[in-house]
Amino acid sequence: MKLLAIEARQNATYYVSRYEQIAALGADLYVLNGEGTEDFWPADRYRVVGSRAIDTLIAAAKQWHAEERFEGVFAFSESAVLAVAAVAEALGLPGIGVEAARASRNKLLMRQAHERGGAAHPSFRFVIDEAEALAAAEEFGYPVIVKPTLGAASNYVFRADDADELRERYTQAAAGLTELTWYAMEADGLDLGPHGLLVESFLDGDEFLIEALAWDDDVYLGSIVDRVTAEGDTFDDDVHHAPTALSPQQVEAVHAVVAAGARAQGLTRSVMHAEVRFHEGRPHLVEIAVRPGGGGLDHMARISAGYDPIAAVADVARGVRPKVEPYRPTGVHTAAMCLLPPSSGRVERLRVPDDVADRDDLFFLKVTAKPGDLVRRPPEGNSILGFLGVTGTSFEEAMSTANELAGRIEAELIAPDA
Secondary structure: OEEEEEEEEOOOOOOHHHHHHHHHOOOEEEEEEEEOOOOOOOHHHEEEOOOOEHHHHHHHHHHHHHHHOOOEEEOOOHHHHHHHHHHHHHHOOOOOOHHHHHHHHOHHHHHHHHHHHOOOOOOEEEEOOHHHHHHHHHHHOOOEEEEEOOOOOOOOOEEEOOHHHHHHHHHHHHHHOOOOHHHHOOOEOOOOOOOOEEEEEOOOOOEEEEEEEEEOOEEEEEEEEEEOOOOOOOOOOOEEEEOOOOOHHHHHHHHHHHHHHHHHOOOOEEEEEEEEEEEOOEEEEEEEEOOOOOOOHHHHHHHHHOOOHHHHHHHHHOOOOOOOOOOOOOOOEEEEEEEOOOOOEEEEEEEOOHHHHOOOOEEEEEEOOOOOOEEOOOOOOOOOOEEEEEEEOOHHHHHHHHHHHHHOOEEEEEOOOO
8 A cells, every 4th residue: 555644743753653654554655745854764755845834835745645555545644634635625525625624723712513413512612812711711611721723732722720820821821823843844835723621621530542433324432542641731631541440331322423523623534532521420532633642552452452443544545445343352451641841941961771661561761851951840841741641451550651651761850941
């Protein structure tokens, strides 16, 4: 199979390991970046356009397609969802369509789709100033959530417990719109929908991360991962466990709300990463993205549930039904966490001891930061140092091992202006 991956603006080397997974599946993988470095992917299968303009990206993709005859086009980046949909349409290749992509990228349009489709979701309002934010919070009741419509990875997503906190968080989130990396990585020339802030009612229960698939009239839950830490007011997505502790009846309820959300967003053939929180005993949608979940979630899906989200991406891109069955845990326990710096700063040194990196029960270790990088913690951003995942014979063993190994990874940061 011959596939084309796209990033309008290259996200450092974040997706290289996933591109390598696609290649390991037997794909002849080509990469097209609008803006990017020259040595990102093997030269004979890599091109940099030098522009994020969608017309330029489409023209470059068409020219390359005429030479190579790609079977499908895809992206792992949330910021490339719309660009890939537009390129797929232009090349006549399988895709979800630009309208479904827009409804699956812009959180306001997503919420409006869920409302029309009857999929359980928090109350929401698009706000243009602090007064509107305060009015929405008074209507919904505190606590409330403030978040960007075109964000990702919990950047500038805040919980506010009262009016004073909301004023502070609204100011920080509004300022963050000009610094939002995920928005800056979008292709130019596409209608992304409203770029601004949402205020949402708070969902008070536990959160679950789901790798799923929509295929014609069916929606499958391939993997369910439990978030096992109580987040603060900045939603660090840090520690997870699989298989899920949900009961069969709760899994059925989660399946129903994810299926309703997928149909509301117009998704008929798509890989999906769904985030669900319970509220008053019922699952509600946080979001449904049309890409696999990040970090080590693909590894957790394979180990704990026998589902491969990366293989599903390759299949869906070329219009082939992936191998997927209803959710069925394997019985192997996994725990994974983000490696978080204690504060914002510039990375001076990172060290992973050999006896950590060589552990047999370590299934995933990815250090994304490097010396010299500036990492930002809330409220300035939500940067991380990397990811770590381990297996165990029980929830307790896996969690204990993950915490032990994470604590042995050495990170030294200096002041951002040093």
